[in-house]
Amino acid sequence: MTGSRPISSLDWRGTGADPEGDIVLAGARVLDPREGIDASRDIVVRGGEIAELAPAGDGEADGAEVIEAEGMSVFPAFFDPHVHLRTPGREDEEDLETGSRAAAAGGYCGVLAMANTEPPVDSAADVAALREEARERAAIPIGFLACVTRGMEGSELTEMAELAAAGAVGFSDDGLPISSARVLRRALQYQRLAGRPIALHEEDAELSAGGAMHEGTVSAALGIGGVPSVSESTMIARDAALAAYEDARVHIQHLSAAESVAAVEQAKAGGVAISCEATPHHLTLTDEEVRSLDSRFKMNPPLRAETDRQALIEGLRSGAIDCIATDHAPHSPDEKEVPFEQAAMGVTGLETAFSAIYTELVLPGVLELATLVERLSGGAEPFGFVAPRIAPGAEANLVLVDTEAEWDAGAEGWESRSHNSCFAGMRLRGRVLMTIAAGRVAYRQRSFAMGVA
Amino acid sequence: MRHLLSIEDLDREDIDRIMERAASFAEVGRRDIKKVPTLRGRTIVSLFYESSTRTSSSFELAAKRLSADVVSVKAAGSAVDKGESLKDTIATLSAYAPEAIVIRHPYAGAAKLVTGWTSAAVVNAGDGKHEHPSQALLDAYTLLDRLGTLEGKRIWIVGDVLHSRVARSCALCFRMLGAEVTICGPPTLIPRGAAEGLGVAVADDLADLGEADVVYALRMQRERMKESFVPSIREYAANYQIDSRRLGPRQLLMHPGPVNRGVELSPEVIDGPASLITAQVESGLVVRMAILYEILAGGDPRGAGARADDAELPAPTPIGEPA
Numbered sequence: 001m002t003g004s005r006p007i008s009s010l011d012w013r014g015t016g017a018d019p020e021g022d023i024v025l026a027g028a029r030v031l032d033p034r035e036g037i038d039a040s041r042d043i044v045v046r047g048g049e050i051a052e053l054a055p056a057g058d059g060e061a062d063g064a065e066v067i068e069a070e071g072m073s074v075f076p077a078f079f080d081p082h083v084h085l086r087t088p089g090r091e092d093e094e095d096l097e098t099g100s101r102a103a104a105a106g107g108y109c110g111v112l113a114m115a116n117t118e119p120p121v122d123s124a125a126d127v128a129a130l131r132e133e134a135r136e137r138a139a140i141p142i143g144f145l146a147c148v149t150r151g152m153e154g155s156e157l158t159e160m161a162e163l164a165a166a167g168a169v170g171f172s173d174d175g176l177p178i179s180s181a182r183v184l185r186r187a188l189q190y191q192r193l194a195g196r197p198i199a200l201h202e203e204d205a206e207l208s209a210g211g212a213m214h215e216g217t218v219s220a221a222l223g224i225g226g227v228p229s230v231s232e233s234t235m236i237a238r239d240a241a242l243a244a245y246e247d248a249r250v251h252i253q254h255l256s257a258a259e260s261v262a263a264v265e266q267a268k269a270g271g272v273a274i275s276c277e278a279t280p281h282h283l284t285l286t287d288e289e290v291r292s293l294d295s296r297f298k299m300n301p302p303l304r305a306e307t308d309r310q311a312l313i314e315g316l317r318s319g320a321i322d323c324i325a326t327d328h329a330p331h332s333p334d335e336k337e338v339p340f341e342q343a344a345m346g347v348t349g350l351e352t353a354f355s356a357i358y359t360e361l362v363l364p365g366v367l368e369l370a371t372l373v374e375r376l377s378g379g380a381e382p383f384g385f386v387a388p389r390i391a392p393g394a395e396a397n398l399v400l401v402d403t404e405a406e407w408d409a410g411a412e413g414w415e416s417r418s419h420n421s422c423f424a425g426m427r428l429r430g431r432v433l434m435t436i437a438a439g440r441v442a443y444r445q446r447s448f449a450m451g452v453a
Numbered sequence: 454m455r456h457l458l459s460i461e462d463l464d465r466e467d468i469d470r471i472m473e474r475a476a477s478f479a480e481v482g483r484r485d486i487k488k489v490p491t492l493r494g495r496t497i498v499s500l501f502y503e504s505s506t507r508t509s510s511s512f513e514l515a516a517k518r519l520s521a522d523v524v525s526v527k528a529a530g531s532a533v534d535k536g537e538s539l540k541d542t543i544a545t546l547s548a549y550a551p552e553a554i555v556i557r558h559p560y561a562g563a564a565k566l567v568t569g570w571t572s573a574a575v576v577n578a579g580d581g582k583h584e585h586p587s588q589a590l591l592d593a594y595t596l597l598d599r600l601g602t603l604e605g606k607r608i609w610i611v612g613d614v615l616h617s618r619v620a621r622s623c624a625l626c627f628r629m630l631g632a633e634v635t636i637c638g639p640p641t642l643i644p645r646g647a648a649e650g651l652g653v654a655v656a657d658d659l660a661d662l663g664e665a666d667v668v669y670a671l672r673m674q675r676e677r678m679k680e681s682f683v684p685s686i687r688e689y690a691a692n693y694q695i696d697s698r699r700l701g702p703r704q705l706l707m708h709p710g711p712v713n714r715g716v717e718l719s720p721e722v723i724d725g726p727a728s729l730i731t732a733q734v735e736s737g738l739v740v741r742m743a744i745l746y747e748i749l750a751g752g753d754p755r756g757a758g759a760r761a762d763d764a765e766l767p768a769p770t771p772i773g774e775p776a
Contacts, residue, residue, distance in 0.1 A: 217647075217649040217650035218646075220647040221621070222561055223644075224561050224581070224582070228645070338540075338560075339580070340560065341581060342560055
């Protein structure tokens with residue numbers, strides 16, 4: 001899958017604005033696995049594009065802001081195909097400004113927002129209003145998905161062609177599965193008219209009913225209803241079969257179980273146009289965390305067993321899993337300060353995604369840094385966007401990271417309006433210092449000093 | 454011990470101490486005046502979000518025997534009915550500065566959550582399907598009273614383990630005291646992962662029940678057939694009911710109550726010589742006195758890393774005798 005639309009075609013405050021002044025990122029380790037670069041370079045950003053990629057010390061700095069970045073790293077900025085920005089309806093939890101600021105602080109140059117808002121995004125007018133708001137308030141480009149079914153009720157299709165024309169970047173009833181195979185089949189047929197991928201939250205609600213955590217030894221010990229792994233994997237198998245039959249394109253959201261990775265691998269081997277994502281929390285945590293009965297560890301799909309986590313890591317390495325998505329899901333304290341089974345499902349994740357995986361998987365040698373970098377921006381192409389890359393002439397989507405810096409997650413507060421992070425209080429390594437999205441500086445870490453040449 | 458939230462939090466010494474204390478209270482219970490002044494002037498709130506007869510009455514009487522002031526709050530008819538959150542309810546009740554809150558709640562972890570919202574000691578009187586630690590402790594007391602030790606004893610817990618907080622707490626508690634625990638029931642009512650998660654053996658049927666020293670039957674809800682956990686109560690009873698045919702002469706029988714006569718137990722074994730069901734209720738009172746004593750007068754300071762020496766704790770003194 002390759003994308004053709006630039007990230008700058010999404011909506012944000014930079015839409016239609018004049019380019020900013022030139023910037024030189026001087027002497028950083030530049031790592032872009034797609035371009036095969038891992039070397040010390042000067043990156044010159046001019047007119048929103050990467051104008052030059054020169055050996056360290058050679059970058060043209062005429063009148064440009066020079067950022068001395070020796071000892072630091074520059075990667076293609078990250079792209080998250082799965083966030084919840086709670087707008088419209090729950091702006092007390094997040095809005096386009098706070099959510100996009102959180103994304104920028106996490107090194108993201110683009111995010112795709114899910115449609116399970118209040119009310120759900122299921123009309124062209126809804127999409128138009130969100131796009132307009134993003135152009136006023138968003139710190140980085142945001143794309144909006146629309147629902148597959150009206151009101152997310154799972155029965156009638158939305159006006160997918162009109163929604164696509166209004167700018168919806170894809171379709172999803174995320175938060176809820178499309179339980180009816182008949183309805184999903186119609187949507188996949190209709191995709192030929194509407195274009196745009198369909199992103200699927202895979203859950204057999206009959207099997208997961210009454211569950212609040214992974215079904216296994218920990219749920220048995222805690223007496224909490226379990227969500228079996230097969231409630232996810234059987235739906236993936238069903239939907240991959242439907243996609244193959246209709247020659248459609250599907251994206252599977254937040255894989256959590258080993259059986260699910262196997263189902264996607266089988267579908268890919270059979271030539272199905274299928275992509276998928278995994279979250280930082282499923283890659284780094286297991287159901288053992290739930291022993292604390294802390295509602296910060298409640299999300300859907302749930303944290304699963306160590307064998308599942310290992311299967312996800314292996315899928316990330318092999319490419320069976322195309323990208324990392326945070327499923328950033330802000331919740332108010334009221335929805336979390338209740339017993340575990342009653343608590344809302346979801347965790348925030350944009351501000352900690354890189355650092356959490358870097359700390360938990362890259363530093364111990366479980367995952368290559370290059371693989372992490374590639375998967376964190378791998379969410380663009382399945383939705384038709386050009387993957388962020390570091391090459392002359394490319395749109396400047398860059399993240400500057402100090403991989404040596406240590407920080408306590410959440411200690412200085414969050415950019416997100418909500419605080420339900422499952423990594424809060426953890427000591428993390430690797431900190432985003434600066435994010436350039438579609439050619440413009442979207443984030444600078446407060447204490448990060450810069451010089452102008 | 455600051456709170457009693459789960460058996461999992463306890464160690465063997467905690468359990469032994471509570472057992473010894475309960476035995477000393479049993480002695481008090483045989484006197485004419487059964488009340489001791491130990492907790493005079495202390496306030497205990499009993500907050501029940503689920504209906505309960507024996508647990509709530511047992512805690513209430515235990516507190517009164519220790520001369521504490523008790524306030525009972527039931528969910529029905531209270532602010533809870535009007536949609537007040539647990540956090541707000543606890544804040545309101547904490548304004549009375551109680552020394553302890555005894556709470557039963559339909560969801561796992563509620564008691565633990567409450568500890569973060571109040572300075573009172575918290576006693577879990579049942580949280581969802583998670584744990585019911587005072588029940589397990591009173592069951593252990595009952596068995597120790599009868600058997601002297603649980604070391605090497607085989608205990609079968611039979612019935613709807615999936616929905617039972619009693620089964621979870623008892624399995625953990627009996628194992629900690631050295632017993633080998635087997636859980637047995639219809640496969641639909643045995644949680645996946647139970648063998649590893651609870652450290653027990655799992656049996657699908659009663660074929661090997663003869664090996665058990667103690668048979669602990671669980672309450673079987675008559676509604677379970679509606680969710681297709683069992684085809685019928687009749688078939689459940691045919692396969693899992695403990696009756697005089699299945700219960701051997703040297704085996705002891707327990708049940709947490711209330712019993713569904715003719716479902717999990719046949720009438721003749723309920724009232725038979727092997728039945729400890731009434732003894733369990735009696736134990737409930739003295740064990741809950743011991744629990745309240747332990748958290749309110751026991752001294753422990755587990756948080757400070759030190760453990761009070763048992764010998765330094767005053768023995769309970771009946772009112773009217775010199776302290």
